[in-house]
Amino acid sequence: MEDFSEEKTCLCAMNRIFGYEPRIASALLDCFGSAASVFRQDRKTISEVLGPWSGHADKICARSLDMAAAELEEARRLGVEFVGRGETGYPVLLAECEDAPAGLYVRSAAPAACMATPRPFIAIVGTRDISPYGKEWCIRIVDALARTGENPVIVSGLAYGTDITAHLAALENGLDTIAVMATGADTVYPAAHRPAARRIEEKPGSALVTDYPLHTQAIPVNFVRRNRIIAGMCRATILIESRLKGGGMITADQAFSYDRDVFVLPGRADDPMSAGCNYLIRTGCATPITSEKNLMESLGFSLKKAEGGKRKLSEYYRGVLDSCQTEQMSRILLAIKKNRRISMDELSETCSIGYNTVAGLCGILETDGFIDIDLMQRCTINRKK
DSSP states (O other): OOOOOHHHHHHHHHHHHSTTOHHHHHHHHHHHSSHHHHHTSOHHHHHHHHOTTOSOGGGSSHHHHHHHHHHHHHHHHHTEEEEETTSTTSOHHHHTSTTOOSEEEEEOSSOGGGGGSSOOEEEEEOOSSOOHHHHHHHHHHHHHHHTTSSOOEEEEOOOTTHHHHHHHHHHHTTOOEEEEOSSOTTOOSSGGGHHHHHHHHHSBTBEEEESSOTTOOOOHHHHHHHHHHHHHHOSEEEEOOOOSSSHHHHHHHHHHHTTOEEEEOOOOTTOGGGHHHHHHHHTTSSEEOOOHHHHHHHTTOOOOOOTTHHHHHHHHTTTTSOHHHHHHHHHHHHHHHHSTTEEHHHHHHHHTOOHHHHHHHHHHHHHTTSEEEOTTOEEEEOTTO
16 A cells, blocks of 8 residues: 555545535644644634534544545555645645645656646636527637647636536647546546547646546536635636536636736627626626737737648648648638638628638538538538548
8 A cells, every 4th residue: 555645645634524514624724734744733722713602512523534544545445646735736826725635646647746837727617508599619729828839737627518628629639638536536427428538638748637536427516616626726717618607617717806807708798698708897806808819918928820731731741732722722711710611602792702612621621620511602611520
């Protein structure tokens, strides 16, 4: 059995005891200086700090330490690392929050210490019922973040809709991503996202993270509580779409309370799926996203132009298209990127290219997976390409 440090074992015990009341754990750590020191106090001293009506004083005992030691050993066997507050790998910004957990369980191909690498953590959250508009913008934002060269870490909650869209977009762009789960580290919820979770876990620099002990199952309150970790880890939170009430709104409100930047994707005034975003803009709690460039500048990043797009097309279609056709195709793709669901007629006019030529090149681009064309001949970028 591996010998874990006294401090780590004590932090794990405190996380188990005060998981649903992390502020109490923070108060004890501030009062006594370390978790190990907390467990060296007698019951009377602990009761004086917690108050006579607290039911937690009796839990600061040897039995809790034995249970924590057993859990740390089981976590080790499962490939899960526990990192406590004050240890290398615990997110720096999260440690600043009063309700930060005493520790986190981390599943990753790399040691948890890799999470301490200086780089921006950006949360992207939103509704489970994401619309095509929201999904496209979510992917566009991650694409833009990848092009800044800042190597940001995309943080979300592994849920349906916005969360999984953000995680997968990050992986497709070579960015690291952290999924904050509402279950124990040995459980992935929803089960449909196990393949994505495996990809995250296996990418060095990415991780599955939770503050819940092993074997914790998915219950509603856990999803609400884990949102504070998403917001606390990140310097900025981006809300894609949300009703007036929802997990995304809770995360955005939490980020605002932590004095972190909050950005939201505006929606139509009468669209209930954007009511939460529009409300945050109206109340001054969030900054509206008007373009990828605007958002990157607000984050303090420099958005680099897509490099070598025309060159990549030339290489892809070498021996199939001549240089003139490649140049026309590049203009067509740029126009589609700027004008979602643009029709072929409009493409012809915008690019000053004959309709038949546009139709032929678009047909090739659709066949090769660069764009999608609907029954009305409206074109959109296939972001998976």
